[in-house]
Amino acid sequence: MQCHHFDAARCGSCTLIEQPYADQLAAKQQRCAELLAPVGPVDWRAPVASAESGFRNKAKLAVGGTVDAPTLGILDPGGAGVDLRDCGLYPATLQAALPVVAAFVSLARLVPYDVPTRRGELKYVLVTESPDGELMVRFVLRSTEALPRLRKHLPWLLGALPRAVVVSANLLPEHKAVLEGEQEVVLTERATLRMRVNDIDLHLRPQSFFQTNTAVAAALYRIGRELVDASAPRTVWDLYCGVGGFALHVAGPGREVVGIETSTEAVASAEQSRDDLGLAGVRFAAGDATAFALAAAAPPDLVIVNPPRRGIGPALAGWLEASGVRDVVYSSCNAASLARDLAAMPSLRPTQGRVLDMFPQTGHYEAVVALTRA
Incomplete structure (x- = not known):
């Protein structure tokens, strides 16, 4: 990608812009694999590439x-x-x-x-x-x-x-x-902007978070749905659910899904999308993900976590490790905190991983990893 603002030193935000895109993508995959190597072998699938320019929504x-x-x-x-x-x-x-x-x-x-x-x-x-x-x-x-x-x-x-x-x-x-x-x-x-992702309309309110790369976000939700369906859980939690992207994609007949998010704006958006889709088996609530898990009477079959850059932290990682949850799908925008959290859950072994290039021209990326209890 060529940028006259970068060439004139007016903006340096795209730190990798001088590297060929294929090299950027390969380096991100390698870096993520290196960070997760200590927690066990991962079947790394081909990374999901983005358009090199014009991708921000x-x-x-x-x-x-x-x-x-x-x-x-x-x-x-x-x-x-x-x-x-x-x-x-x-x-x-x-x-x-x-x-x-x-x-x-x-x-x-x-x-x-x-x-x-x-x-x-x-x-x-x-x-x-x-x-x-x-x-x-x-x-x-x-x-x-x-x-x-x-x-x-x-x-x-x-x-x-x-x-x-x-x-x-x-x-x-x-x-x-x-x-x-x-x-x-x-x-x-x-009061809401309709963001159509795959076959689902997500309603975005002004203070709700949404991924800045719609095409790669759509791929992320499709991958999440495939991983969840492969485990065939009856009950699913989507922690840090945002506007409900994962929860709404994995919902289906005979499956109970609960989404937890601190932002009341995001929860209202998720509930509007759920009601539009007529998904009776999906519930959303505003609250802290860790507090919700620790207070729950029983764990679900599968947990999806999509935390901010700091990761899920030792308390939630410890709960997941001891809970008996059979499967976890972890979506992360920071592979360093992902690796730290996985190290705290040794009974949940990574089986499959994917790097998604949500942020071309920078060193940032998304990674999604499927975990199964050993």
Whole structure:
């Protein structure tokens, strides 16, 4: 992939961009295999490749510049805005929406937040595109000061960008290095973006997490479904379930599925998808995955875990080791924490593994491993 922003040293986010893609993919597979080698032999299947460019479904854009000439992209070390609207990681359809969003910033007088002086209102613009081309546009603001102008000029945005079906304002009053605050104000009638993945419509709310590579996420859920079906469990837990991707894919006749997730927004999204599909045997609840497992009266036949980068941790790993759970499907975005967690569950032996390149041009990737009790 060639990038004029990288060549001009304006953006170095794609740390592996100068390596041929086949070499990137092979190195990720090798690195993952090396990290998991101490826990036992793994039958590594061929890695799942991604498109090299245009694969991101979400643009996370720091806002800089001025209200009349805003930049959407990143901030340089001095806090000045670097415009990356034409970033090659975004598909052309997503890129095409960003000039309209920038024009709206000027029209609504959303003054870019200046990090060095801590003045201004608009910190980030977050734009997510569904497989159908619909958009969710979120404006991360320092306060409610700009909300009346957002509402006043919203009809212009919806007219100029009719694909924007969900528009919201997120409030982040603190001066800290986070992307969003706790409070969300939805400005449109619709509050969810429909993300069609395989044969399932997942409903994404503004503060719900979704994988940034839709095509590879679809492959991940298909692989998860195949691994679960091969074990033929009657009861399944999906811990750290997010918007229910794994839980909804593995649901079926005669199978009870429970999904646990800390985000109430994500749980509401998962429940909406479940109801649309008419899946009576699937239940979702908001809560801590470890606390749920430790308090359960009995374990299920199979557990799916898809934790954040820190992994599942010693408490849940210890519970899985002692629980008698027959099978585990572990999806990880950090092979180092995956290896650490597997070492804490020696009775659950890895049988099959797959690397999925969710993040081309970087050193990050997803790995999914099937475990069976020895």
